[in-house]
Amino acid sequence: MINDTNIPSTLMEVNHLSIDYVTPGRPPAHAVEDVTLTLREGEVLGLVGESGCGKTTLMLSLMRLLPAAGRIVGGEVNFMGTDLLNLSETDIADVRWKRISMIFQGAMNALNPVRTVGDQISEAITQHIPMNDKTALDNRVGELLDLVGIAPHRKVEYPHQYSGGMRQRAMIAMALACTPQVVIADEPTTALDVMIQAQILELLQTLQQKLGLAIILVTHDLGLVAEMCDSVLVMYGGVTAEYSDVDTIFNEPKHPYTQELLKAFPDLSNPRETLASIPGYPPRLDALPPGCRFAPRCPAVFDRCHVEQPDIHAVTPTHYTSCHLVENS
Amino acid sequence: MSKATMQPEPDSPILEVTDLRKLFPVKKVRLFGAKDRFVHAVDGVSFQVGHGEVLALVGESGCGKSTLALTLMGLEKPTSGDILFEGDSLASQNSRGLKTWRRHIQMVFQDPYESLNPLMTIGDIVAEPLVVHGIAPNREEREARVIRALEDSGLKPATEYLHRLPHELSGGQRQRVVIAGALVLEPTVLLADEPVSMLDVSIRAEILNLLADLRQKRGISILFITHDMGTIAHFADRIAVMYLGRIVEIGQTLEVLSNPQHPYTKALLSVVPVPNPRLRRERIILQGETPNPIDLPSGCRFHPRCPVAFEQCPVVDPRLLSIGDQDEIPHAAACLLVNAESQPVP
Amino acid sequence: MADQVGATNLRSLWRVFRRNRMALVGLFMLGAMIFTAVFAPQIAPHDPDEVIRISIDDIYAKPGANHLLGTDDAGRDVLSNFIYGARVSLTVGFFAAAISVFIGATVGIFAGFYGGRVENLLMRFTDIMLVIPDLPLAIVLVALTKPRLSNIIIVIGILGWTGTARLIRSQTLAVKQRKFVLRARAIGAGNWHIIRRHIFPLVLPLIVVNTVLAISLAILAESTLSFIGLGDPTTLSWGQMLNYAFGRGAMSSGALWALITPGLGIVWVVLACTLLGQGLEQMLNPRTEWHHLSVGAEMVDREQIARHAAMREEASLGAAPTGSPASG
Ligand SMILES: Nc1ncnc2c1ncn2[C@@H]1O[C@H](COP(=O)(O)OP(=O)(O)OP(=O)(O)O)[C@@H](O)[C@H]1O
Ligand SMILES: Nc1ncnc2c1ncn2[C@@H]1O[C@H](COP(=O)(O)OP(=O)(O)OP(=O)(O)O)[C@@H](O)[C@H]1O
Numbered sequence A: 001m002i003n004d005t006n007i008p009s010t011l012m013e014v015n016h017l018s019i020d021y022v023t024p025g026r027p028p029a030h031a032v033e034d035v036t037l038t039l040r041e042g043e044v045l046g047l048v049g050e051s052g053c054g055k056t057t058l059m060l061s062l063m064r065l066l067p068a069a070g071r072i073v074g075g076e077v078n079f080m081g082t083d084l085l086n087l088s089e090t091d092i093a094d095v096r097w098k099r100i101s102m103i104f105q106g107a108m109n110a111l112n113p114v115r116t117v118g119d120q121i122s123e124a125i126t127q128h129i130p131m132n133d134k135t136a137l138d139n140r141v142g143e144l145l146d147l148v149g150i151a152p153h154r155k156v157e158y159p160h161q162y163s164g165g166m167r168q169r170a171m172i173a174m175a176l177a178c179t180p181q182v183v184i185a186d187e188p189t190t191a192l193d194v195m196i197q198a199q200i201l202e203l204l205q206t207l208q209q210k211l212g213l214a215i216i217l218v219t220h221d222l223g224l225v226a227e228m229c230d231s232v233l234v235m236y237g238g239v240t241a242e243y244s245d246v247d248t249i250f251n252e253p254k255h256p257y258t259q260e261l262l263k264a265f266p267d268l269s270n271p272r273e274t275l276a277s278i279p280g281y282p283p284r285l286d287a288l289p290p291g292c293r294f295a296p297r298c299p300a301v302f303d304r305c306h307v308e309q310p311d312i313h314a315v316t317p318t319h320y321t322s323c324h325l326v327e328n329s
Numbered sequence B: 001m002s003k004a005t006m007q008p009e010p011d012s013p014i015l016e017v018t019d020l021r022k023l024f025p026v027k028k029v030r031l032f033g034a035k036d037r038f039v040h041a042v043d044g045v046s047f048q049v050g051h052g053e054v055l056a057l058v059g060e061s062g063c064g065k066s067t068l069a070l071t072l073m074g075l076e077k078p079t080s081g082d083i084l085f086e087g088d089s090l091a092s093q094n095s096r097g098l099k100t101w102r103r104h105i106q107m108v109f110q111d112p113y114e115s116l117n118p119l120m121t122i123g124d125i126v127a128e129p130l131v132v133h134g135i136a137p138n139r140e141e142r143e144a145r146v147i148r149a150l151e152d153s154g155l156k157p158a159t160e161y162l163h164r165l166p167h168e169l170s171g172g173q174r175q176r177v178v179i180a181g182a183l184v185l186e187p188t189v190l191l192a193d194e195p196v197s198m199l200d201v202s203i204r205a206e207i208l209n210l211l212a213d214l215r216q217k218r219g220i221s222i223l224f225i226t227h228d229m230g231t232i233a234h235f236a237d238r239i240a241v242m243y244l245g246r247i248v249e250i251g252q253t254l255e256v257l258s259n260p261q262h263p264y265t266k267a268l269l270s271v272v273p274v275p276n277p278r279l280r281r282e283r284i285i286l287q288g289e290t291p292n293p294i295d296l297p298s299g300c301r302f303h304p305r306c307p308v309a310f311e312q313c314p315v316v317d318p319r320l321l322s323i324g325d326q327d328e329i330p331h332a333a334a335c336l337l338v339n340a341e342s343q344p345v346p
Numbered sequence C: 001m002a003d004q005v006g007a008t009n010l011r012s013l014w015r016v017f018r019r020n021r022m023a024l025v026g027l028f029m030l031g032a033m034i035f036t037a038v039f040a041p042q043i044a045p046h047d048p049d050e051v052i053r054i055s056i057d058d059i060y061a062k063p064g065a066n067h068l069l070g071t072d073d074a075g076r077d078v079l080s081n082f083i084y085g086a087r088v089s090l091t092v093g094f095f096a097a098a099i100s101v102f103i104g105a106t107v108g109i110f111a112g113f114y115g116g117r118v119e120n121l122l123m124r125f126t127d128i129m130l131v132i133p134d135l136p137l138a139i140v141l142v143a144l145t146k147p148r149l150s151n152i153i154i155v156i157g158i159l160g161w162t163g164t165a166r167l168i169r170s171q172t173l174a175v176k177q178r179k180f181v182l183r184a185r186a187i188g189a190g191n192w193h194i195i196r197r198h199i200f201p202l203v204l205p206l207i208v209v210n211t212v213l214a215i216s217l218a219i220l221a222e223s224t225l226s227f228i229g230l231g232d233p234t235t236l237s238w239g240q241m242l243n244y245a246f247g248r249g250a251m252s253s254g255a256l257w258a259l260i261t262p263g264l265g266i267v268w269v270v271l272a273c274t275l276l277g278q279g280l281e282q283m284l285n286p287r288t289e290w291h292h293l294s295v296g297a298e299m300v301d302r303e304q305i306a307r308h309a310a311m312r313e314e315a316s317l318g319a320a321p322t323g324s325p326a327s328g
C-alpha cells in the first residue's frame, strides 16, 4: 500500500459508542456512553481509567463480544470502512482473531485446565486458518511460544504447571497466532515482571513497525503508557474524560481527573511517605448523577457541574476533553 | 553468628523460613534409567518476616514467588526445609493446627478471575472464611463484617456488590473481592500475591494505605509479592529479589533501590517505565535464554544472562552474604563480584 | 469450560434454554408423557383393572370407536394399557436413574476429589463393573430375586452407574484444579466443606444431564427385561405389553397395534430424554470459542442505536469531534 501523503490510513473509527448492562429487574447500567476514537495503522492507543470505568466493556464491544448481559445501544464501529455492528454473525467471526485479536484481561484463566497449552494454541490457529501439515503447525506453536519467552518444549505441559506470568504469555502468543491487524491488549502485562513486560512490549513494537500492527493498550501503568503509546484515551465512569496525544496528556492535561490520576502515580525516583489517592468513589452506573460523572470527586467543581453533563470539547484539533472548565476558558 | 554470614534480619521474627525447597517432578518417559527431573520452583530460600514488617518479594515471572507463598500456607508440601510461625513449625501441624495456621496467615491469590467461585455471590464469598471458622455466627454481625471488609478494600458502597456474581464485576473489582476475603479474618500475617496488579493508581494507593494502617494499628506483617517497583518504594520495609528459586538480594528498600548490588536487580530497576513521555529511554533488556527451572545453570544461576559475568561465575555458586562492614544498613546479595570471599560450594 | 455458564442464575438459564430448540422439544415430549402418566385415570378411556367379560371378538379387536387403538390378547383396551404403562415405565426410569446417578456421582466425586488410594480403589471397581456385561448380570440378578418392580428398579439402578461415575470423576478433576478450590483451602475449609460448596455445585449441571440420559437407559433396560419375561407380572409396563403381544400371537393375527403402541411409547421417551439431555449438554457446555462471552446478534440493540443516532442528529449543531490526536 502506497500512501503519498504519508499519513497512515485509518483502520478503525469508533463513533459515539454506548453500551449498557441489562439485568432483569434492575435499571440498565450505562457502562460505556458516547465514546469516540480513531485508530490508525501502526498506532498505539493507550486506554486508562479507574478500575470499573468500562475499559474492558469498550474493548470487547470492538470485537462484538460481550458478557451475556451486555447490549450495544448506540454508535458504530467502523473497521476499514464497514460497520462491524451491521455484519452478519459469520462475517464478524471472520474478523475476530484474524483481523482483530484480543489479549483478554486476566487472560491466564482463559486456558482450559485439562488440555496442554500447545494444544490450545494450535487450536487457536487451526480454527481460523486451515492447516493440515502437522509438523508445520507444531513448528508454528513452538515459534509463538519462543516469541513470548517460553521454552518450546514446555508446550506439552498443562496450564497449572505454568506460573501466572507464563500463562499470560501463552495467551499473548495465542492472540498473535493469526497475525492480526489490530491487537487489543487488556492489561496484558499485569502478572509479568518488568523485564518480561519490556520484552513483550518490545515484541509488540517490532510487530507494529514491521507489519503496521495497531495496538490498543489498556493499562493502569502510566509509565507504560508514556513509553509505548502515541495517543491516550482517559475514561471516567464510562465516558471520555480526555483524549489526545501522549505528550499533551502527560504535560498539559485539562481534565481534573487526568490531573488527579497523574498526581496519584507513585514516582520511583521520589518516594514519599503516603501515596495519594482520589477521595470518594465512582458513580453507580445504574443511577448516574444528572451532571458530570466526576463532579462528586472533582477538586475544581462548580455549580454547573452538578446539573449539566459536559459535552466533549475540542481544546485543539487533536485534544478533546469533557469538562465545563475547558468550555468556559 | 559471624558478621559475614549474617543476613539482615528483624529482631523478633513472626515468620521464619529456613532452607525451604519445593521441587515439582516432571513427568517424562524414562529411558535407560534416566534420572527423575524436577522443576526447581523454590530452591533453598531462607528469610524472616518481623512483627509488623512489610517484606516485598520481587523477581522474574516463574521464579517461584507464588509457590513460596503457597508453601507458607501449607497448600504445597515443602520438599525440604521448614517454616516457623511464632515458633511453631508447619511440619508438625495436624489438620486442626493447620486450620488455625490458616486463620492467622491469610493469602491474597494472584489471579482474581480464577480464585472466585463463579456460582457464589460476592457476599457469600467474603463471608465464607467466617463461616468456616465459626466466627460471628450471628447473621447481622457477619454481614457487618463482610461489608466492612468490602468497603475497606475499596468497593463502596458495599451493599451494591453483595448480591452480584463474580462475572458481573470488572477485573479490578474482583481483585478487591479477593483482598476483602483475606482481610475479613483479620489475619496476623498476610501473604499478598500481586494484590493490586489490576487496580488503578488511586485505588491502589487507597489499599496500600489501608494495609499500612493495619500494620500501624494491629501490627500485621505482610509478605508483598509484586512486580511494581513504584509500589515497593513507598510501601515496603525490606525487599527480597528472587531469581530462579533463590533469593539473590535482600535488604532495606531504599538501600536496595538506590544502591542495587546484584546485576539482576540492577537490570530490573533499569527497565521500570517512567511516567513521562519526554523521558523515553532505551530499555536495557537482558540477553540470553529464558531460564529453565528444570536444567539449572551451573555455578551462579544468573551467569548465562549476566552482563558482567566472569570466568568464576559458571563454577562457583555464590551464597547470600551481607555487603560491606557496617551493620547500619543491612543488605545482602549473592554475587561473586560483591562477595569475593565466597567459596565454591562442595 | 463447562462451569462458566453456571455463573448465570436460574432465570437466565431459562432464557438460554428457551433458545435451544432441541432441549425445548425434548422437554415438551417428556412433559407430555409425564402428564399422561400422572393423569392416567382421567385420560384413559378404560380402567385396566375393570372386570370384563370378553367374547372371542374382543381379542385383538381392530381399532374402532370403543377401542381407539384396538385391544390386546386379553381383550383389554391397548390405549388404556399404554397410558397406565407409562406410569410403570416412567417410575422405573426415574427411580432407577436416581439410584444409578446417585451412586455414580458419589463414586465420581469422591474418586476425583480424594485421588490416590481412594481413587484407585473406586475406579478399579468401576472398571470391573464396566467390563461385566450388564444385561446378562441383570437377568441373573432379577431371576435370583423375585421379579418385583422394586427389585427391577434396584437392579437397573446398581448396574447403570459406571458411565456416570467416570464422567463425574473427570469433571471433578477439572474443577479441583481451579484456583478457587485452593483459595477455599487457604481460608481453612475442610474437605467436606469444599465438596459441598465448591465441587458439587459445579458438577451439578453434568449430573442433571446424566440423570436425563440415565432415565432413558433405565426405561430401555426395564423394557428389555420385561420383554424377555423377567418383568413384574403384577404390573403392566410397555415392555410387558410387548412381551404379551409377541408371546401371544399378535404378529400372526396381524394385530400390529398391540406391538407398535408400546414400542412407540419407548421410542418417544428415549427420544425425549436424548433430545433434552443433549440440548442441556450443549447449553451447559457451549463449544464456542468464546465461552463466557456471548456472540449472538441480540447484543446489538438496533432500535436504541437508531434512536440515539436520531437524537444526535437533532442536537448536532456543531460537528462531532472525529479527528485523531495521533495525526497531529
Ligand atoms: N455482567 C454485568 N452486569 C452488570 N454490570 C456489569 C457486568 N459486567 C461488568 N459490569 C459493570 O460494568 C462496569 C465496567 O466494567 P469493565 O469490566 O468494563 O471495567 P474496566 O474498566 O475494565 O475495569 P478494570 O480496570 O477493573 O478491569 C463495572 O462497574 C462493572 O461492575
Ligand atoms: N503444580 C506445578 N507443577 C509443576 N510445575 C509447577 C507447578 N506450579 C508451579 N510450577 C513451576 O514452578 C515455577 C515457579 O512457579 P510460580 O507460580 O511460583 O512462579 P511465580 O514466581 O509466581 O511467577 P509469576 O510472577 O509469573 O506468577 C514455574 O516454572 C512453574 O512452571
Ligand SMILES: [Mg+2]
Residues within 6 Å of the ligand: A055, A056, A057, A105, A186, B170, B171, B172
Ligand atoms: Mg477490565
Ligand SMILES: [Mg+2]
Residues within 6 Å of the ligand: A163, A164, A165, B065, B066, B067, B110, B193
Ligand atoms: Mg505467581
